Amino acid sequence: MAGFKHLVTTLLVCSLASIGLAEYIMVCYYTNWAQYRNGVGKFMPKDIDPNLCTHIIYAFGKLDGNKITNFEWNDNDDYINLYKQVNEHKAANPNLKTLLAMGGWTAGSLIYSNMASTAANRKEFIDSAIDWLRKYNFDGLDMDWEYPANRDGKPYDKENFAHLCKETREAFDNEAQTTGRDRLLFTSAVGAGKAVVDSAYDVPVMAQYMDFICIMSYDLHGSWESFTGLHTGLDASDADSDKTLNVMFAANYWHQKGAPRNKLIIGLGTYGRSFTLVDASNHGVGAPASGAGAPGTYTREKGFLSYYEICEMRKNGGTTYRDPVAKVPYYVNPNTKLWVGYDDKESIYAKLTELIIKDGYGGAMTWALDLDDFTGTICGEGKYPLISLMKNVLDQANGGGTVKPPTTKEPGTNPPTNAPTNAPTTTRAPSVTTPGGGGADGICAQSYHGYIFPNVNDCSSFYQCVHGRAVVIQCQSGLLFNVATDNCDWPSNVVCASTTQAPVTAVPTTQAPVTAVPTTQAPVTAVPTTQAPVTVVPTTIIPSSSKPSSMAPTTPTPAGSGFCSTASNGLHPDPLDCAQYYNCWNGAGSCEGGAHYLAHPTDCTKFYQCSHGVGKEIDCTPGLHFSVQHRTCPYDGAIRDPTDCAKYYLCWNGVVLRQPKSCSSGMLFSSVTKLCDRAGISCTNNEGKLYPYSNDCTKYIQCVHGSPLTTSASSPKPTDAPSIMESTDNASPDDNI
Numbered sequence: 001m002a003g004f005k006h007l008v009t010t011l012l013v014c015s016l017a018s019i020g021l022a023e024y025i026m027v028c029y030y031t032n033w034a035q036y037r038n039g040v041g042k043f044m045p046k047d048i049d050p051n052l053c054t055h056i057i058y059a060f061g062k063l064d065g066n067k068i069t070n071f072e073w074n075d076n077d078d079y080i081n082l083y084k085q086v087n088e089h090k091a092a093n094p095n096l097k098t099l100l101a102m103g104g105w106t107a108g109s110l111i112y113s114n115m116a117s118t119a120a121n122r123k124e125f126i127d128s129a130i131d132w133l134r135k136y137n138f139d140g141l142d143m144d145w146e147y148p149a150n151r152d153g154k155p156y157d158k159e160n161f162a163h164l165c166k167e168t169r170e171a172f173d174n175e176a177q178t179t180g181r182d183r184l185l186f187t188s189a190v191g192a193g194k195a196v197v198d199s200a201y202d203v204p205v206m207a208q209y210m211d212f213i214c215i216m217s218y219d220l221h222g223s224w225e226s227f228t229g230l231h232t233g234l235d236a237s238d239a240d241s242d243k244t245l246n247v248m249f250a251a252n253y254w255h256q257k258g259a260p261r262n263k264l265i266i267g268l269g270t271y272g273r274s275f276t277l278v279d280a281s282n283h284g285v286g287a288p289a290s291g292a293g294a295p296g297t298y299t300r301e302k303g304f305l306s307y308y309e310i311c312e313m314r315k316n317g318g319t320t321y322r323d324p325v326a327k328v329p330y331y332v333n334p335n336t337k338l339w340v341g342y343d344d345k346e347s348i349y350a351k352l353t354e355l356i357i358k359d360g361y362g363g364a365m366t367w368a369l370d371l372d373d374f375t376g377t378i379c380g381e382g383k384y385p386l387i388s389l390m391k392n393v394l395d396q397a398n399g400g401g402t403v404k405p406p407t408t409k410e411p412g413t414n415p416p417t418n419a420p421t422n423a424p425t426t427t428r429a430p431s432v433t434t435p436g437g438g439g440a441d442g443i444c445a446q447s448y449h450g451y452i453f454p455n456v457n458d459c460s461s462f463y464q465c466v467h468g469r470a471v472v473i474q475c476q477s478g479l480l481f482n483v484a485t486d487n488c489d490w491p492s493n494v495v496c497a498s499t500t501q502a503p504v505t506a507v508p509t510t511q512a513p514v515t516a517v518p519t520t521q522a523p524v525t526a527v528p529t530t531q532a533p534v535t536v537v538p539t540t541i542i543p544s545s546s547k548p549s550s551m552a553p554t555t556p557t558p559a560g561s562g563f564c565s566t567a568s569n570g571l572h573p574d575p576l577d578c579a580q581y582y583n584c585w586n587g588a589g590s591c592e593g594g595a596h597y598l599a600h601p602t603d604c605t606k607f608y609q610c611s612h613g614v615g616k617e618i619d620c621t622p623g624l625h626f627s628v629q630h631r632t633c634p635y636d637g638a639i640r641d642p643t644d645c646a647k648y649y650l651c652w653n654g655v656v657l658r659q660p661k662s663c664s665s666g667m668l669f670s671s672v673t674k675l676c677d678r679a680g681i682s683c684t685n686n687e688g689k690l691y692p693y694s695n696d697c698t699k700y701i702q703c704v705h706g707s708p709l710t711t712s713a714s715s716p717k718p719t720d721a722p723s724i725m726e727s728t729d730n731a732s733p734d735d736n737i
Contacts, residue, residue: 024356024394025363027214027265028053028387029101032060032072032082034370036471040377041298041306043370045085050093052369052384052391057142057187058086059101059368063111066121067128068102076136087137099185100133103144106468109153112145116160119167126164126171133184140185140211141168147191148200162202169209185211189365192217192250192267197257204258211263214365215254218269220245221341223292223303228285230341231273233326234351239286246326248355262362268351270371270386272305272331272342280334285323285341293338299371301469306371307386310342311379322346327354345381345389345406352393353402364390440470454483459496462488 034043048056062071074080090096103112115121129141143164148157169186176183190201192215197203206213221229229240236243243249247266255261274293277283292303299306305313310331314320318333328347331340343351356364366372366387376383393403443453444465455461455472462481463470475481475488480496482489 023398025054025212025265026052026387026391026394027055027057027212027363027365029057029059029366029368030086031368031370032058032075034368035072035074035082037298037300037370039298040308040375041370043374045082045089047374048086048089048369049384050089050096052387054095054363055097055099055185056086056089056369057099057101057189058083058138060104060107060144061100061102061132062107063102063115063125066115066124068100068125068132083136083138090137097139097185098137099140099142099187100136100138101142101144101189102129103146103189105146107144107146109145109147109151109157113148113153113157113160116145116148116157116164117154119163122160122164122167126168129168130171130175130184134181138184139182140187142214143168143186143188145188147196150196150200153200158200158202161200162205165202165206165209187212187214189214189216189267190254192220192247194244194249194253197253201257203254207259207263212265212362213254213259213263214265215250215267216367217247217250217267218367219273220247220250222273223275223289226289228275228277228283228287228289228330228339228341229273230285230323230326230328230330232269232341232343232347233323233328234347234355235325235327237285237323237326239284240326247351251355251359251361261360264361265363265365266351266356266361267365267367268348268386268390269343269367270307270369271299271367272307272310272340274303274305274338274340277332277337277339280332280337283332283334283339284321285326285330287339289339293340294336305340305342307342307344308371308373308375308378310340311373313338313340327351343386345385348386348389349393349403349405352390353405357393357397363394366390444468444470454481459494 030045030048031043034041037043060071061068061075063069070076070083072082074082076083087098090098115125133139133141145161147153148161149155165186165188172184172186175181187210188206190206190213191197218232220233221231229245230237233240233246235248236246240246244253251261251264251266254264275289276291276293278288278290282288293305295302296305296309297312298309313333314331316333317335318331318338320329320331322329327350329342329344331342332338352364355361369384369387372384372386373379373381374384376385379385382388389403389406396403440453440455440463444463452462452464455463459480461472461474464473465471478491479488480491480494481487482494
């Protein structure tokens with residue numbers, strides 16, 4: 001085992017023969033959209049075990065021109081800052097390395113083709129990468145361009161990507177020598193299919209300049225085909241007509257093309273690909289399928305299920321089979337005609353011992369942390385059962401030991417004999433979206449990130465497009481979605497027309513949907529797993545971080561906007577005037593790119609609705625106030641300090657956004673009304689009793705649920721329209737959560 005060593009050096013490797021690896025590595029992808037899943041599926045950085053992986057790769061950043069920027073609104077914001085939360089795990093494990101991934105399936109190929117097309121463009125990208133990675137404490141860059149010379153890419157992408165690899169590594173070397181800091185790591189996630197490898201990659205050049213290369217050896221089959229298939233088969237099943245679509249072939253082919261095995265990291269999936277059978281009685285590998293399987297409870301994507309969702313389904317009936325050649329299981333439920341190919345502990349063990357360790361590959365990569373049973377509450381196998389097994393087997397191999405094969409909790413069943421001998425030849429390439437298709441996902445396939453439209457079946461919720469997928473967002477209890485304002489509103493202001501079709505005509509057509517690989521090309525890991533969140537998200541509008549290139553500042557900003565020249569993107573309080581704020585984007589005040597809502601600078605009952613840089617002033621419904629962090633008009637979020645009744649916290653999604661705020665002198669915070677109200681008034685046994693408000697005849701104090709509530713005589717009933725704000729005498733717009 002000692003011969004399989006990983007490169008840890010700041011020197012440029014000029015000869016493949018000089019590469020030496022210290023130990024197997026365990027690379028884990030973290031996805032920044034798993035935060036939007038509901039229930040036990042919701043995954044945040046706090047759910048990461050810092051000792052589980054040697055490398056964590058954060059997916060994804062994105063390109064703005066030739067420069068790196070954040071993808072999600074809270075990747076690097078002032079309050080949640082997912083970048084910071086992920087990188088803080090290095091304090092618990094000083095050996096942990098974190099990298100930022102650029103690309104992914106939904107990013108497409110064209111934008112990276114353009115970036116790599118000239119030396120000047122590449123230099124701008126590389127300089128931006130160094131600045132961004134150092135600023136946010138990442139240890140390296142992971143290139144996930146999918147794929148050079150494919151999917152609207154250009155034939156010369158292969159050569160340009162090779163130039164990019166060489167120039168990036170040389171720049172990283174030079175930066176390290178100049179600054180004395182550890183060199184930034186440089187890696188890539190690459191396609192597994194033969195056609196993509198041949199057309200996209202100069203393998204010897206990549207092997208020379210990259211620290212390691214992760215093969216995306218999953219998604220080798222999926223619901224884009226008309227027959228069932230095992231998307232992570234170790235070897236080709238007897239039913240496979242294409243004997244190249246398996247993990248073993250992909251690994252060996254990359255080695256044959258010029259990559260040393262100890263630089264190749266084998267991709268292992270913690271999820272399954274599902275199908276709907278045409279005939280429940282014909283359910284072998286290669287059986288006819290009518291389309292994708294039903295979406296899971298948490299991942300909410302057709303044709304895709306997390307490992308923990310598969311565990312949950314297996315508890316409710318059905319049969320698990322195991323292909324003796326591919327050495328992976330598949331689950332069949334004849335009642336629902338569901339067919340799922342996936343990996344379990346037994347199949348993961350086989351890949352680790354019979355391929356990675358036996359043949360001397362560099363380690364394992366997994367997509368993704370959030371798809372394993374990370375809570376340990378569903379599969380009954382402990383936390384992270386699949387990834388923990390990967391780590392344990394590789395750790396033992398590093399020390400010269402072995403791990404006993406895992407036992408299968410449910411006895412495997414031999415595949416049915418009615419499976420066809422040969423599956424039909426693959427002719428269609430996978431696609432994450434369905435361009436031009438019907439329903440909510442069809443609308444989002446043609447719309448911009450952040451676009452909002454009504455749920456025609458439920459007026460208490462609406463859809464928001466998140467990376468090409470329709471996400472259901474529930475209004476606060478008691479509110480309905482108002483089409484006129486694209487916001488949740490009082491029912492009296494909403495005409496609920498559940499039979500009215502969502503306004504498709506309002507969707508901009510400037511952004512093209514995901515383009516499939518030409519039909520002449522075999523499907524080759526073209527779909528990275530769950531690139532788009534499709535789960536129910538918190539009851540807040542999630543602002544986009546996309547920035548149209550033609551955007552001009554249109555939202556009013558306070559005087560002295562030079563403040564933004566050194567500030568991060570987002571909203572900032574004016575240090576000289578607590579009644580104003582700065583909205584900064586790339587060094588200037590503007591209508592933030594892609595954000596659907598922005599605060600009004602002087603009136604907390606108003607906000608701006610933005611679309612492609614144009615801001616439209618909107619009034620909140622009377623009784624509601626705009627929330628800077630939510631980008632909408634909710635009425636909850638303020639939580640009383642459990643130890644001090646005169647203080648309160650501002651919270652969102654389980655995260656404290658502010659340190660405790662103090663009510664003004666003589667005021668106490670009410671958990672019922674979410675307000676600071678007059679102290680010294682006894683509401684015990686005085687429910688509903690009214691008291692005068694000193695020095696202001698337009699206000700009064702009423703006892704509500706045992707607490708004094710200050711109310712304007714013209715306001716809605718306090719129990720009908722609570723607000724998250726303090727009285728206007730002691731609150732500023734920045735106090736909104």
